[in-house]
Amino acid sequence: MEKSLPMNDCKAMKTERAINRMHSFIHGAALAALFYYRITTITTIARSSSRILLLPHLLIFTAELTLSFMWLLSQASLWNPVARTVYPERLPADEYLPSLDVFICTADPAKEPSLGVMNTVISALALDYPPTKLHLYLSDDGGSPVTLRALQLARSFAKLWIPFCRKYMVKNRCPQAYFLGEEIGGDSDSDDHFFIDKKAIEEAYEDFKICLGKIVAEADVGASRDHSPSIEVMRDDEEMPLVVYVAREKRPSHPHNFKAGALNVLLRVSGMMSNSPYILSLDCDMYCNDPASARQAMCFHLDPKLSQNLALVQFPQKFHNIRHNHDIYDAAMRFIWKKWDGLNGLRGPVLSGSGFYIKRQALYGTRKLQPNVDRDQLNEYYGSSKEFIKSINRNYKLNFPSTESMLKEVQLLASCSYDKGTKWGKEARYRYFSVVEDYFTGFNLHIEGWITVYFAPSRPCFLGSSPISLGETLVQNMRWFVGLSQVALSKYSPFVYGDMRMSVLQRMVYIQLACYGIYFLPDYILALVPQLCLLAGVPLYPQVSSPFFAVFVFVFVSSQLKHAQEVLASGDSLRTWVNEQRVSVMKSLTSYSFAAANAILEKMGLSKASFVPTSKVTDDEVAKLYQMGKYDFQAPPIFMVILCTVYMLNLASLVVGLVRVLVNGKMNEMVMQAFLPLFGVVLHYPLMEGMVLRKDAGRVSPSVSLLSAVISSLVSAYAALAH
Incomplete structure (x- = not known):
């Protein structure tokens, strides 16, 4: 009788499945309304005499389309999450186990x-x-x-x-x-x-x-x-x-x-x-x-x-050097392992x-x-x-x-x-x-028809060490996403490669991962275009009095609440939600964009991919900063210049643009546009802290801060004068 008992069990995560599917339908309907607004607005502008305004609207629409496409792909791994259990006591005797x-x-x-x-x-x-x-x-x-x-x-x-x-x-x-x-x-x-x-x-x-x-x-x-x-x-x-x-x-x-x-x-x-x-x-x-x-x-x-x-049984990778709920670099990759539950x-x-x-x-x-x-x-x-x-x-x-x-x-x-x-x-x-x-x-x-299994027991079976500095984190992610972009741009792209033995949902997951680096495009657009248009006094979003204003608010709030729900369901706190939001933008503006550029250059024969192992040597000063919950901003200067420049530009657009809007009485049509830089400035406050307040070894280099200030000032001044 004992031998007939199953050695493992698989149960659907019904509550999470219901939440995921309900959110998918509601959020999808809101996106459809948002697209309707964008298309009608762009059509109206194209027919008017103000065609110079067409470019920023097209850029914003491109960002929204890209984010929506990636959101649609992400639904595949949320559609049917399951949890697995094992019963090792039901295994055959040791002499019958395979080597x-x-x-x-x-x-x-x-x-x-x-x-x-x-x-x-x-x-x-x-x-x-x-x-x-x-x-x-x-x-x-x-x-x-x-x-x-x-x-x-x-x-x-x-x-x-x-x-x-x-x-x-x-x-x-x-x-x-x-x-x-x-x-x-x-x-x-x-x-x-x-x-x-x-x-x-x-x-x-x-x-x-x-x-x-x-x-x-x-x-x-x-x-x-x-x-x-x-x-x-x-x-x-x-x-x-x-x-x-x-x-x-x-x-x-x-x-x-x-x-x-x-x-x-x-x-x-x-x-x-x-x-x-x-x-x-x-x-x-x-x-x-x-x-x-x-x-x-x-x-x-x-x-x-x-x-x-x-083919294989995959266990999650956990890390012994990460503080629970204080993972400031999102090194635990919580969202990946949560996605694997859905792939089960x-x-x-x-x-x-x-x-x-x-x-x-x-x-x-x-x-x-x-x-x-x-x-x-x-x-x-x-x-x-x-x-x-x-x-x-x-x-x-x-x-x-x-x-x-x-x-x-x-x-x-x-x-x-x-x-x-x-x-x-x-x-x-x-x-x-x-x-x-x-x-x-x-x-x-x-593609060959094999299946895989994800098993995440309560006690982690494997523990490793993860980067605890911003520089190592960004370089590691750039290496990963160069590889993923290589696949996306090749004949092996999951868009076209392989036969029909792979289900549509499974293929969507591989497409999402291969194209993940594309997030740099909407993030750059949304971090720059609305802010520059705010300085120039050009509205890009509906007025508060418009019914479509509620649509944009709903889409933003809906996506943030869903992210928070997934974090809390994983046993983490809202602090983790903040850290993931912050680091995802940092990675996108640096690692993902450079990875995409490297992959394109390699495709053109102008560059060659390389693999450099992530250092496992821990610096005491870096470890001390991590334990204090402070970012180590001694990352590659080009990365820090990008992050600091974008931050300063958002701060300038918030202050200067908001003052001009209030003076000109355009607050009704600029509320959402002013909210975007406000959200970015508050979310990425540690950058301001690193540039202005901190004096330790992990602060932003003064030369980086100065160069970023010069670049952001020139860009902001040009946008303001364009008004």
């Missing part, structure tokens, strides 16, 4: 400190899973000897750490987080030996840190871009998972295809060694916060109703970079192959290695590289030229086309 490979990627020990990377490694080795069925592969894209020696040290410490965690049922198996936290252990309160054991393991961890610190201090910490492949296999204890160090070959003359290239090398190397049917992929700073995640994922992968078409009601979420358990066969793309495929076609798909092609068969016998010939074969698979002339990264495996390999790979999996 699992863990992929961890690191690129530069200078930006990704070895101590943090090794804590992630140790936490993954300590997963609640049979050790003989767990195998860990660390990709060191920098080919650094520091990383290899650190991995050897980490494995030695893990031999002590894992038994301690199992004995006392420790939940948080990342040693650094465990010793900094308040967790003790399962039955530790009644165990007289616990505190003795804890003291001993803590001393062992301190010794590990000291040894690691010496290695880092004595070595040249840097990332190589020109090195031969290097593979080290560590297995001398049956009670410990297999650990493999992989540094793929990199040459300046060969494209390395960023993270996707590193993951594909791990896919090939692991296929020759452990060949596990399932793979956990982790970023180097995303440690395992709950050892039960593997069993939770298997509740979906081993479900006979899902297994045949299930479709064919599943987008592959999201880290914290996912994926089926190896889904990556291999075997569904595309004909049953009678010949050897030449297999070589075209998977490369020249006969042994690797054999490993694609699920019944392939495991081969650990103990002989020279096998080591040579594995090194071939890690060479920089292995992909050349094959379909690696093109029609299967992790996709190469875009620097956002997760989005593009997930998109293709859904």
Whole structure:
């Protein structure tokens, strides 16, 4: 009877679904009325003698159309949100569980400190899973000897750490987080030996840190871009998972295809060694916060109703260095994970970079192959290695590289030229086309008919570190949206690419994500055009006495209230709503606009996309400012000049324009136009604080403030004189 019970459950979030659908219909009707007003107004102006006024009205209408289009796309992920539950106790016994490979990627020990990377490694080795069925592969894209020696040290410490965690049922198996936290252990309160054991393991961890610190201090910490492949296999204890160090070959003359290239090398190397049917992929700073995640994922992968078409189980990415309700940089990406709840009601979420358990066969793309495929076609798909092609068969016998010939074969698979002339990264495996390999790979999996699952347990299974400075946040977002814009502007655009196996709603989600950077266009228009027209005394919105005034007010209030409702439903406060509103505009005016420009230049052959890892090194002064809830405005100067100039222009238009309107008695037709700069000035008050009031290291640079003041003064003066 127990075996017949389901291992997972899926329930519709009925209250949220009802709210979402009701708001969708009401807000949509209001937008229709708004469009009617705009079209009739523009038509009237076009027929009049005041055609000079046509341009600002057309610009505003363009902004409203763009925002409405993106709003329409966003409704797909709100249409049918569902929540999932798992029952790990109903899984088969350990001997019947499938084996699992863990992929961890690191690129530069200078930006990704070895101590943090090794804590992630140790936490993954300590997963609640049979050790003989767990195998860990660390990709060191920098080919650094520091990383290899650190991995050897980490494995030695893990031999002590894992038994301690199992004995006392420790939940948080990342040693650094465990010793900094308040967790003790399962039955530790009644165990007289616990505190003795804890003291001993803590001393062992301190010794590990000291040894690691010496290695880092004595070595040249840097990332190589020109090195031969290097593979080290560590297995001398049956009670410990297999650990493999992989540094793929990199040459300046060969494209390395960023993270996707590193993951594909791990896919090939692991296929020759452990060949596990399932793979956990982790970023180097995303440690395992709950050892039960593997069993939770298997509740979906081993479900006979899902297994045949299930590609992956995605867990949310949470961050240990973010203050709840004080996330001033919107680093938690709350709106993304809330969107994934809605995608659970479709064919599943987008592959999201880290914290996912994926089926190896889904990556291999075997569904595309004909049953009678010949050897030449297999070589075209998977490369020249006969042994690797054999490993694609699920019944392939495991081969650990103990002989020279096998080591040579594995090194071939890690060479920089292995992909050349094959379909690696093109029609299967992790996709190469875009620097956002997760989005593009997930998109293709859904096109091929696979489904995905999003599971968000109450205890986060994975915790990482997120940027806590404005500069890192904006640069990181620019990198992401360059990749998304690459897809949007290519033949792989979700507007046109793929067959009809993907539902309309699912495609709408991929279109929204690919086009997300387009928000810069309406944000720039709404941050500049109404304000300049206010200075010039040109009305762009209906008078207070017009019935359409209520339509515009309703659309604005409706969108803000819906955003606030979603924030509160996520368990956050209105402070989070304010932070998300503020940072979304900052990102739009800087990251999104530069990402779009870079993608267009690359499309024209005038630029080339690059991938720079986000630094995981924490500056004490930056951390202090973050804990105080203050923005660190030491971002790239070009970004800060844009933000400060727009802020000053809004402030000038509010003060000067409002005074002129009151003097000329045009308040009735300028109320809404005056509200826009007022809303912007109040919402982005921290910018004013950074330019005028703050004297700490995170303030806006005086040179940036001066340049912004000059630019905004010139633009404001021109607009005012145009009146």
